[in-house]
Structures are given as structure tokens and as C-alpha cells.
Amino acid sequence: MRPGVFSKTSILWRSRRCRIKPSAQKRFALPVLAVLFVLGLGFSGCRQDMQNQPKFIPLRSNTFFPDQRSARDPVPGTVARDHLEEDTYLFTGKHGNVLGNDLPAELLDEVSTKGLGSLLQRGQERYTIYCTPCHARAGDGRGMIVQRGYKQPPSFHEQRLRNAPLGHFFDVMSNGFGAMPDYAAQINPHDRWAIATYIRVLQRSQNASENDLSPEERKNLNAQSPEKSKIPADSKTQEPQGGAKP
Numbered sequence: 001m002r003p004g005v006f007s008k009t010s011i012l013w014r015s016r017r018c019r020i021k022p023s024a025q026k027r028f029a030l031p032v033l034a035v036l037f038v039l040g041l042g043f044s045g046c047r048q049d050m051q052n053q054p055k056f057i058p059l060r061s062n063t064f065f066p067d068q069r070s071a072r073d074p075v076p077g078t079v080a081r082d083h084l085e086e087d088t089y090l091f092t093g094k095h096g097n098v099l100g101n102d103l104p105a106e107l108l109d110e111v112s113t114k115g116l117g118s119l120l121q122r123g124q125e126r127y128t129i130y131c132t133p134c135h136a137r138a139g140d141g142r143g144m145i146v147q148r149g150y151k152q153p154p155s156f157h158e159q160r161l162r163n164a165p166l167g168h169f170f171d172v173m174s175n176g177f178g179a180m181p182d183y184a185a186q187i188n189p190h191d192r193w194a195i196a197t198y199i200r201v202l203q204r205s206q207n208a209s210e211n212d213l214s215p216e217e218r219k220n221l222n223a224q225s226p227e228k229s230k231i232p233a234d235s236k237t238q239e240p241q242g243g244a245k246p
Helices: 005-017 025-043 088-092 105-114 115-132 164-177 189-206 215-225
Strands: none
Touching: 088 105, 088 164, 088 189, 105 115, 105 189, 115 189, 164 189
């Protein structure tokens, strides 16, 4: 071996052996610093200008006005548009806090001009679209959705609902009840009243009796009944004798 070769090899080996490695804390600190840097950039983009802007919060006091009310009365002469809802009974079905059993004045005017049949036809159409999936066409609560597992609603022909005022059905359609959601967004108030009127007629049709008919209608019904229309056996036309033509 040449002189000095061993010494050079040993020096290189020792330098590799003594090389300083980064500690575990430094290796862990680099990703943490990177995450904090990214979060800092994100938070620096968030500003509170919209949150801290001066505004009137409904039903809270405000020192800008002398009466300290944030809600202000309309400017004198303001004309309301769309949702005026001046007729509270038309939009609530209640006279004060009591459910009503009559049609609103606006619908009574419509009935007087177009007839009750127009209102009932509209009610039947809307009922078929929105109500039959649960309540069924007959109103017995056995609609297709119920047959597939949905909770069954009560039958419209129960005595409790037969005695319920007309405003009850309007209120349930407007605000929901039990498992039934409200349909205020899907059905406008006029159509809700039309459906309620049709439900009342549907109840009457499924629980009608002969006493509900007028004397003339009762007479026609008796004349058309199967018992009255049967021909006695002895009154049948006799076949002509001798083959003579009648």
C-alpha cells in the first residue's frame, strides 16, 4: 500500500460518519410552518367590512332616531304593491283567532259572477294534483304515497273533520299539521280556498242521504231505481200465434 492512501480513506470515512443530521424537531417544524403560512394567507383575505357595516337590525333599538326604533313607518303616501294582504281572512282563514266557516268576500264575488261550479272545478283540479297522493281521490287517506309506507292522514269523512270549519282546511294547507308540510309556497290562497271548498263537497258526496235531495230529485231517483224499473213477468209481450206478423 502506498503511503498516505490509508490516511485519506480513513479521513473520508470519518467525515461521513460525523456529518450532522437535522433533528426530528426541525423535520417536523417545516411542515407546520408551511401550514401556518398558508393559513395566514387565507385569513389575510378575510375582511369584516360587510359584517361591521352600520345598518338597522330588525326589532332592535337604534340611536339614530329619537324614538330609538330601527323599524320605521312607511313614508306618507306610499302605495303598497303585491303582498298588501288587506283581507286578513283571505290569507289566514281566521276571524281574529277563530277559524271561519265561510268563503272570503273576494271569492264570494267570484262565485256570484262565475258560479260555484267554476270554483269547485278549480278546487278539484288542484286537489287532484297536490292532495290525492296522500289523501286519495275519495278523501279517505289511502293515497298511493300512503300505500308505499308514508304515514296515513285522517280521513276527511271522520266526524271530527266533517264538523271542522272551512278555515281549518285552509289553515292546515297554509301552515302544515303533523306529518303534513305546508303548501303555502306551492298553492296560492285562492286555490287553497278552492280546495277547501271541494273537500267540503267531497265530504257531502260520500255521506249523502236521501233527505239531502229535493222532492223532485227524490222522485226522479225513485223512478230510476232498479226495483222500479223491473218489468213484471206477466206483462211481457206474448208471441203472436200462427206465425202472423205483429
